[in-house]
Amino acid sequence: MVHDVFIHLNLATAIQTVVLGFIGGVLSGFIGSGGAFFMTPGMMNLGVPGVLAVGSNITHKFGKALIGQKAHGEMGNVDRKLGLFMLVGSFIGIRIAVWINTTLLKIKGDGHGAGGSPAADLYISLVFVFILSIVALMILRDALKKRDTGEEGPSTRIAEFFNRLNLPPMIYFPVSDVRISLWVVSIVALGTGYLAGTIGVGGFIGVPAMIYVFGIPTAVAAGTELFLAMFMGAWGAFNYALAGMIDLRLVVLLYLGSLVGIHIGAYGTKVVREKMIRIVTGVIILLCVISRGVAIPVYLNSLGRMTLTQVWIDRFNLASKYLLFVSGLTGVLIILVNVITARRRRGKVQAKLRSLGIG
Amino acid sequence: MLSDFGGSMAIITVSRGTYRGGVQFAEELARRLGYDCVGREELSDLASDAGIPVGKLQMALVKPPSIQQHLGPLRDMYLAFFTDHLITRIRQSGNIVYHGHAGHMLLSTIPNILRVRVVADLEYRVKGVQERLGINREKAFRYIQDVDRDRERWVRFLYDIDLADPQCFDFTLNLSQMHVPNAASGLIRMADIPEFQITPAMERSLDDLQLASRARYRLARDKRTEVAELEVVADSGKVQVRLSPLYAEVAAVVPEVLQDLEGCESVKCTLAQGSIVWLQDRFEQAPPLCPYMASMARQWDASIELMRSVPTTKDESGAVRIDERVELLERSETGGIQEDGEAERVEDLNQARTKDALQKQQCVSSISTVYGGIDEIVSALGKRDHCNLVVIGELRLSSSEAGQKRMYEQLRGRIADNLGLPVLSTSEIEREAKSGLKNGVLIGIRFLLVAAVITLVMHFQGAITALFTDESLQSIRWVVIVCIMVFVPTFAYLYGSGTGMLFKLLKMK
Numbered sequence: 017m018v019h020d021v022f023i024h025l026n027l028a029t030a031i032q033t034v035v036l037g038f039i040g041g042v043l044s045g046f047i048g049s050g051g052a053f054f055m056t057p058g059m060m061n062l063g064v065p066g067v068l069a070v071g072s073n074i075t076h077k078f079g080k081a082l083i084g085q086k087a088h089g090e091m092g093n094v095d096r097k098l099g100l101f102m103l104v105g106s107f108i109g110i111r112i113a114v115w116i117n118t119t120l121l122k123i124k125g126d127g128h129g130a131g132g133s134p135a136a137d138l139y140i141s142l143v144f145v146f147i148l149s150i151v152a153l154m155i156l157r158d159a160l161k162k163r164d165t166g167e168e169g170p171s172t173r174i175a176e177f178f179n180r181l182n183l184p185p186m187i188y189f190p191v192s193d194v195r196i197s198l199w200v201v202s203i204v205a206l207g208t209g210y211l212a213g214t215i216g217v218g219g220f221i222g223v224p225a226m227i228y229v230f231g232i233p234t235a236v237a238a239g240t241e242l243f244l245a246m247f248m249g250a251w252g253a254f255n256y257a258l259a260g261m262i263d264l265r266l267v268v269l270l271y272l273g274s275l276v277g278i279h280i281g282a283y284g285t286k287v288v289r290e291k292m293i294r295i296v297t298g299v300i301i302l303l304c305v306i307s308r309g310v311a312i313p314v315y316l317n318s319l320g321r322m323t324l325t326q327v328w329i330d331r332f333n334l335a336s337k338y339l340l341f342v343s344g345l346t347g348v349l350i351i352l353v354n355v356i357t358a359r360r361r362r363g364k365v366q367a368k369l370r371s372l373g374i375g
Numbered sequence: 376m377l378s379d380f381g382g383s384m385a386i387i388t389v390s391r392g393t394y395r396g397g398v399q400f401a402e403e404l405a406r407r408l409g410y411d412c413v414g415r416e417e418l419s420d421l422a423s424d425a426g427i428p429v430g431k432l433q434m435a436l437v438k439p440p441s442i443q444q445h446l447g448p449l450r451d452m453y454l455a456f457f458t459d460h461l462i463t464r465i466r467q468s469g470n471i472v473y474h475g476h477a478g479h480m481l482l483s484t485i486p487n488i489l490r491v492r493v494v495a496d497l498e499y500r501v502k503g504v505q506e507r508l509g510i511n512r513e514k515a516f517r518y519i520q521d522v523d524r525d526r527e528r529w530v531r532f533l534y535d536i537d538l539a540d541p542q543c544f545d546f547t548l549n550l551s552q553m554h555v556p557n558a559a560s561g562l563i564r565m566a567d568i569p570e571f572q573i574t575p576a577m578e579r580s581l582d583d584l585q586l587a588s589r590a591r592y593r594l595a596r597d598k599r600t601e602v603a604e605l606e607v608v609a610d611s612g613k614v615q616v617r618l619s620p621l622y623a624e625v626a627a628v629v630p631e632v633l634q635d636l637e638g639c640e641s642v643k644c645t646l647a648q649g650s651i652v653w654l655q656d657r658f659e660q661a662p663p664l665c666p667y668m669a670s671m672a673r674q675w676d677a678s679i680e681l682m683r684s685v686p687t688t689k690d691e692s693g694a695v696r697i698d699e700r701v702e703l704l705e706r707s708e709t710g711g712i713q714e715d716g717e718a719e720r721v722e723d724l725n726q727a728r729t730k731d732a733l734q735k736q737q738c739v740s741s742i743s744t745v746y747g748g749i750d751e752i753v754s755a756l757g758k759r760d761h762c763n764l765v766v767i768g769e770l771r772l773s774s775s776e777a778g779q780k781r782m783y784e785q786l787r788g789r790i791a792d793n794l795g796l797p798v799l800s801t802s803e804i805e806r807e808a809k810s811g812l813k814n815g816v817l818i819g820i821r822f823l824l825v826a827a828v829i830t831l832v833m834h835f836q837g838a839i840t841a842l843f844t845d846e847s848l849q850s851i852r853w854v855v856i857v858c859i860m861v862f863v864p865t866f867a868y869l870y871g872s873g874t875g876m877l878f879k880l881l882k883m884k
Contacts, residue, residue: 022840030833075859079867250860257856260843267863268832272825275871279878 023063025265032062033266037076037273039344044274045281046351047297050077050245052216053148054300054344055270056140057308061337064266066137067117071256072266073216078249079271080278081242094239095191095232101198102205102244107251109209114255117214121261123319134318141308141315144215151220152301159294175231192232192240204229212248213255219245220301277348284351296347303343311336384470384573385410385566386485388478390492390538393522394503396550397493401474403559408566411468413461415475422456429453433529447727448602450533452595457481458588462581470573476526479543480534485580489571491562492544496551545571583609586638590614597632600625604678604741606734612640619678619741620646620761647678647739649761654682654752655768655801658729664801665729668766669736671804677763678739682755683726684770685746749782753789756796765790768801814876821873828866 023029036058044051052073059069116139123135175194183197204225212218219241226237256262285293314332316322324332387404391397398414405412423429432446432453458481465471479490495503497519504515530538541547546565548558565571586609594600594607594616603622608615614636616629629644636642651672658681662668672679726742733740745755756762770782787798832839842848842855 021844025833025836075863079864080871082864082867253860253863254856257843257859258852260852262843262859264839264842264859264862265832265836268829268866271867271870272829275867275874279874283878 021065021068021261022263022265025269029062030269033059033269034273036062036344037270038277039273039341039348040270041274041277042281042284042348042351043277043300043344045278046284046293046347047281050080050217050219051274052077052218053144053220053304054340055274056216057144057304057311057336057340058344059266060137060140060311061307061333061340064263065121065133066140067121067133067256067259067261068263068266070117070140070214070216071253071259071261072263072270074212074249074252074256075262075264076267076270076274077216077218077245078253079267080274081245081249094243095189095236096240096243098189098192098201098226098230098232099240099243099247101187101189101201102208102240103247105202105205106209106212106244106248109206109211110213110248110252110255111209113210113213114252114259118259118261134315138312138315138319140215141312143211144217145305145309145312147211147215147221148217148301149305151224152298152305154224155294155301156298159291159298174228178229179231189232192230192236194231196230200229208244209248212245213252218248280355281351284355296350300343300347304340307336307340307343310339385489385571386465386470386482386487386573387472387489387491387566387571388482389472389474390477390479390490390544391474392476392494392526393519394500394507395493395495396503396555397474399555400493400548400550400558401472403555404562405472407559407563408470408472410470410472411464412472412474413464414473415457415478418457418460418475421460422453425456427453427456432532448595452592454481454533455588455592455595459585459592462585462588465581477530477534477536477538477543480530480536482581482584484584485577487571487574487577489566490544490546492541492547494547494549496549499551579611582638583611586612586614586636589636590616590633590639590642593636594629594632597628599628600632604730604739605629606737606739608737609639612638614639614642616642616644617678617739618644618646619680619739620648620650621678621680621741622646647672647761648676649763650678650680650759651675651764651766652680652682652756652759652762653766653768653801654684654770656684656686656770658683658725658768662729662732664804665732666736667804669733669738671764672733672738675763678741679733680759680762681726681729681733681740681742683742683744684752685744687747749786749789752786753793756790757794762794762796765796765798766801766804767798814880818873818876818880821869821876825866825870825873 025033036055040051040055040058043054055076056066056069056073059072060066064072117136120136120139121133123133178197178200179195181197183199185198186195187198187201188195204222208218208222208225211221222241222244223237226232226240230237232240253262310332313322313324314329314336317324317329385408387408387410389397389401389404391401401414402412404410419429428449432449461473461478461481479488482488497516500519501512501515504510504518505512508515508518510518527538530536536543546562548562550558553561587607590609591607594603594605603625604619605622605625606617608617614633616633618626618629623646626644626646630642633639633642651668653668668679671677730740730742743755745752756765767783767786770779770786783800790796790798843852848855
């Protein structure tokens with residue numbers, strides 16, 4: 017017997033979850049993020065309550081981050097001191113997010129999913145739309161700006177501004193070689209944790225924050241974020257498990273797809289130009305945002321803030337679902353086409369070399 | 376004299392030693408078969424006439440190994456000349472018996488050659504020396520020992536092989552028990568079997584080998600190209616020359632040097648796209664890793680630079696002193712890499728042998744030495760614009776295992792930080808190389824376990840969801856949480872490592 021909050025998983029839904037994980041994995045390997053920007057709304061489109069989607073995704077992220085940060089650590093890209101200082105703030109942020117989500121979960125409406133709360137779903141969707149539309153526009157602006165001006169490296173204006181403020185206590189982080197105010201670190205950590213706990217997206221906020229606000233090198237920001245994601249994932253998984261908001265079935269099915277897709281996505285970064293990577297990233301995130309935005313009227317209707325007929329409810333749900341999958345599939349296809357073309361080209365070169373007796 | 380077994384067409388090499396009856400055997404065999412008979416002394420005289428300092432090469436045998444390896448280019452020139460002229464004689468005669476120390480190595484890439492080794496008991500040989508030279512038994516014994524030792528060194532210097540390895544030969548004849556004419560009669564029948572007949576494929580291989588040898592000889596004689604580390608391959612009149620990226624400036628000159636080369640229709644000179652630096656304190660005589668390194672280099676279209684590190688210390692006066700365990704010809708006073716044209720390179724003998732082993736695997740390779748510690752190594756690597764990968768072997772062999780590991784981690788970190796180059800250890804490559812079938816089994820086991828978990832999860836959906844929703848299980852919620860926190864990363868690791876291995880096999884990781 018399947019209970020209220022948890023959806024019924026038949027073969028079709030299970031396959032869709034695996035495909036969701038695969039697309040999320042390809043995009044995550046390609047972009048370097050955790051893939052939550054796609055998988056969280058994707059699960060919600062399958063009828064999974066928003067809180068459960070976030071909880072399952074953060075648990076999925078925990079396992080992946082544990083493996084992924086090892087490689088970064090070996091390359092020396094992890095500032096563990098900074099990571100540990102950010103832990104406290106991010107843990108508090110996650111705790112706040114879990115409390116808000118689970119409180120909203122108790123507010124019942126007509127129900128969008130199997131047994132979730134439209135209030136919680138609406139809240140998650142609004143935060144998702146607001147934050148990720150800013151991220152998407154910034155990425156697209158950055159990609160187009162580089163082409164025109166040829167500037168190299170991220171801007172350090174914000175980091176220099178905070179350094180000039182000199183708010184004690186100031187802490188020196190040797191791996192990143194920066195001095196940052198503990199207040200600034202704590203606020204960024206709080207925000208990162210809150211967003212990770214609310215929508216399951218941490219990297220898109222944490223990494224740019226470390227680069228632009230702290231002024232640390234990109235590679236160290238990525239490595240440190242992964243280190244942090246491991247602990248945030250564990251803490252988030254623990255808190256959502258306490259609230260009973262983890263669907264282990266979804267976690268396992270997501271892994272089935274994501275741990276294959278991530279290798280294809282990572283390989284794709286070798287064969288696709290950097291500018292194209294950024295443009296694809298920005299467009300996919302924007303489409304995910306629109307997909308989530310399209311579902312908002314349904315939640316407003318459930319909460320009695322809007323009146324929609326069943327036909328329109330079905331249309332909005334379908335549009336949201338297909339918009340998301342189309343964006344994800346399009347991105348994956350672009351990557352796969354480039355990967356396959358590159359492999360074929362390489363195979364031809366190798367064959368030619370062999371025929372010439374070289375290699 | 377035509378052979379009594381008319382119609383057989385073969386190339387026979389006879390490997391002989393001192394006073395084993397090898398020369399007589401070869402001449403008798405050639406006489407009975409009606410073949411031309413050529414000895415190494417004849418080709419050696421031709422080489423001397425052509426201006427190749429054969430005597431200098433032979434004198435190198437009594438010098439330290441470090442001196443021997445300076446003569447690498449001269450050795451290559453000698454071998455290229457020998458090969459070219461041997462094949463010319465084969466072309467002129469059609470059939471041939473060649474006798475020398477290791478003539479089969481000159482034609483090692485040619486199929487269907489009948490390779491014979493002639494041996495004799497020590498007592499037989501001692502008697503032969505006594506009779507010939509009129510010396511007593513003790514002196515004859517010492518004479519044979521000295522000559523055998525020199526011969527082994529010569530063959531090792533030229534070909535880096537063990538002369539006594541029976542796998543190099545098709546037949547070994549012990550002339551202590553046989554008369555030479557009878558031994559020759561016995562072998563004639565072997566020369567007639569189809570496996571040792573000259574075929575069109577064999578002839579094409581001879582043509583290609585001769586063209587490559589001529590090209591190699593010309594490049595070795597020309598001042599502009601004599602020092603370049605290169606690989607020469609010929610195929611149906613097309614000559615391919617591959618160079619390490621360290622010799623980019625030589626590439627432009629190669630076609631000019633090979634202009635009007637007899638039998639050459641076209642010359643293509645390519646540079647390896649990058650290089651792999653293989654760094655360690657000492658190289659083994661024939662590192663088992665060579666085939667895997669060569670395979671990696673071919674996949675990446677890269678050359679391999681064998682970089683030997685020589686640790687140094689500072690004495691009380693602050694002067695740099697080299698570790699006493701290292702034998703040197705000259706000590707660099709500058710520290711860092713010794714470049715071509717500077718003070719003579721000091722190379723470990725085995726380092727050069729490793730280079731030869733890699734070149735046999737059709738991999739362009741070069742050697743260098745760096746003196747000092749981590750700073751000097753990183754500085755030397757920084758000068759390599761085309762370096763794609765650094766492979767680190769055993770360093771600081773005199774230190775403890777923990778010390779060696781620390782050195783490796785420090786060096787790895789510095790290379791990653793300063794140069795952004797990927798670093799692998801030789802043990803990682805060995806593990807990967809040996810893992811083939813084992814990896815396949817591990818992948819299979821992992822996927823089976825994952826399939827079992829998925830099946831159980833889907834089958835017991837109700838029970839799994841009830842873990843959180845069933846009120847009666849609230850008391851063990853903490854146990855459930857701990858189980859989830861352990862299960863999730865374990866599953867991710869199990870499945871993730873399996874997919875990682877699979878994508879490595881597919882060469883997408």
